[in-house]
Amino acid sequence: MSVFGLATLVMVALGLLFSGSPDVAANAPPPAISDVKIDNFSFTPVTLTVTAGSTVTWTNRDDIPHTVVSADDPKAFKSKVMDTDEKFSFTFTKPGTYTYFCSVHPKMTGTVVVK
Numbered sequence: 001m002s003v004f005g006l007a008t009l010v011m012v013a014l015g016l017l018f019s020g021s022p023d024v025a026a027n028a029p030p031p032a033i034s035d036v037k038i039d040n041f042s043f044t045p046v047t048l049t050v051t052a053g054s055t056v057t058w059t060n061r062d063d064i065p066h067t068v069v070s071a072d073d074p075k076a077f078k079s080k081v082m083d084t085d086e087k088f089s090f091t092f093t094k095p096g097t098y099t100y101f102c103s104v105h106p107k108m109t110g111t112v113v114v115k
Contacts, residue, residue, distance in 0.1 A: 021081070035056070038059065046110050055091040056091075056092065060085065061085070071098075071101055077100075
């Protein structure tokens with residue numbers, strides 16, 4: 001094999017080695033948690049970070065009713081009163097910081113950060 005042929009073979013091999021698709025899993029952010037649990041008079045997690053277009057679902061695991069109400073004016077979202085195991089979902093389409101509370105128990109607060 002000539003030097004030119006060997007060099008060409010090495011270049012082709014290197015091209016194939018480095019031309020594979022990038023490791024998307026290594027570059028992608030970890031999946032955002034999109035569920036919030038309501039239990040023991042608290043929202044868990046208290047602060048949730050998601051990407052725009054994500055749907056967040058709150059589930060009442062407490063044995064008393066709760067709500068999820070945006071603190072923004074006008075309200076970005078507002079649930080009905082949820083009994084045990086009832087759910088409320090909202091899709092966040094715009095980046096920003098959204099604070100919310102339970103209108104039945106206003107000391108219960110949480111935040112959704114949308115990137």
